[in-house]
Amino acid sequence: MSRNPWSFALPLAVLALIPASAAVRAAAESDTYKQLDALMDVFERVRVDYVDKTDDKKLIEGAINGMLASLDPHSSYLDSRDFANMKQTTDGEYGGLGLTVSTEEGAVKVIAPTDDTPAARAGIKSGDYITHIDGELLYGLTLNEAVDKMRGTPGTKIKITVVREGAPKPIDYTLTREVIQIKPVKYEIKGDVGVIRISAFNKQTGPATRDAIESIEKTLGPKLVGFIVDLRSNPGGLLDQAIEVSDAFLDRGEIVSQRGRTKADIQRYYAKNGDLTEGKPVIILVDEGSASAAEIVAGALQDHRRALVIGMRSFGKGSVQTLIPLSDETALRLTTARYFTPSGRSVQEAGIEPDIVVPQLTDANYKERPRLREADLQRHLINEIKTDDKYIEADMKADPRFAETAETLKKRGVTDFQLYYAINLLERLNPNYVPPAPVIASAAK
The missing domain is CATH 2.30.42.10 (PDZ domain)
Incomplete structure (x- = not known):
């Protein structure tokens, strides 16, 4: 079987004339070519000796997928089918x-x-x-x-x-x-509060968010107390749309930075002048399903003290995937950078920690339900700048603020406690606010 034509071994006498750093590089490259030779040896052996006839294309794609799977959970090879599916998803x-x-x-x-x-x-x-x-x-x-x-x-x-x-x-x-x-943005009005639900970040998300803000302001006028941006169970999506959504609520400043392999490989993204909400109070809802682009928005508004983040700690996907076309029908989705919030926090593994941890009390099984996050995935990237392990602690501790039971909440007609809590929080800013009457649970017989 022919060997790799670029594989070679330098004589010791020649190596002695090469500077140490170059010699090290030459040795490393020689070792890499040996590994590539081993890969080709396996490929040829499988083609010749495997019990069933093999398909060369399938074998090569399997080798590529295995290589990428060894890196992290988000890098992958997109064949023509996967490439088409990804376009469909981002198009909505x-x-x-x-x-x-x-x-x-x-x-x-x-x-x-x-x-x-x-x-x-x-x-x-x-x-x-x-x-x-x-x-x-x-x-x-x-x-x-x-x-x-x-x-x-x-x-x-x-x-x-x-x-x-x-x-x-x-x-x-x-x-x-x-x-x-995927209609990524919906809105509704609860009392004097505008609730904007963002379920994904596709090509429509930024414009749809701006439209929602405008519609809420037009409907409520001067009665508008503030906005709730619901990012719960939002798996993320396009980076530019996360920047556009953040920009709608910010007047200035950095939104996010992404940092690659080298110190010089940094890109920063900034808000344009003009807060569409004119400084109205904002609450962001997150949970363990809020990931990637959703965490960019929550982290940016939290760092700028533009929004109060409540709910549960988010997913913790702080990596950037770049789509690298390999042909008209195939592409490589490769993790090329980590992103950081304006204050320099990496949310990789750690996620966004809410300013107020609020459980979903109306979910009877919220304490028992497993919470899948980035840190639970095999081969996830390590947060290299984390300063503590607080995020490894239990998500929920006893808190007297959440003494209400599902039964008493049901009597109030509450089906979503986290949203109910956020609305109450904002409505307290209204000078005409009247707190709800207490509900007395019936005594056990």
Whole structure:
């Protein structure tokens, strides 16, 4: 078998004439070529001796995927199918169930369901493990293979089996695939508060957020007390849209920086003059499903003291993936930088810590439900500048402010405690605010 034509060994006499640093580089390159030779040896051996006839393209793609999988959970090779799927997602439309998933030691784990999709309506939760699709075991499939099985022609049915911590047995869901039109921004008015729900960061998010702010201001006028920006279970998306959303609430200053391998490889992004909300109070809601672009927005507004962040600690994905086209149909999605908040915090692993930790009391199983975060993923990037391990502590401690029970909240008609808490917090700024009457729980018989 032919050897790598660029593989060579320098005589010792020649090496002695080369400066030490160059000699080290030459030795390292020689070792790299030996490893490449080993890869080609394996490739040829598989082609010739494997029990079944192999496909060269499949073998090479497998080698590429294995190389990238050894780096971190977010770097990957996009073949023509994956490249098309990614474009559909960032454009805001695709056929499927509406799930953001990852793989963990061969198992498919839910990061978050997307609002108003079959998965969200059925009740699939962050932290669930998807074990079977239509009775077929998923264990051991690549992430792309698992996603392919969930996506499909709109109108077709699919049976998903889920294992949930705390549930006595697996849960079966029969879902109907839909054209998932991701409308990333919705808004509603609660009293004198404008609530802006951002579920994803695609090409529509920035303009839609500006439109929501304008519509809320037009509807409430001078009665407007403030805004709630709901980023819970938002898996992230496009960096430029996170910058645009942050800019809508900031008048000046840095929004985010991304830093590559070298000290000189830094890009900084700044807000333009003009806060669209004219300084109105802002609360941001986050939870363990708030990731990436959502954390950029929360971190920027928190660092500038422009917003109060409440909820639960966020996911902790502080890395930047660059899409590098390899051909017209394929691309490399490669982690090329870490991003940092304006104060220089890296949210990698640590996430965004809320100013006020508020549990979702209306979720009866919130204490038991597993909380999947970046730090739980295999081969995740390490936060090299963290100063402590506070984020490893338990998410929730006893807090007298949250003494209300699901029963008393239900009597108030509260189905989303975190949002209820945020609205109450803002409405207290209204001079005409009247606190809700206390609800007395019935005595046990």
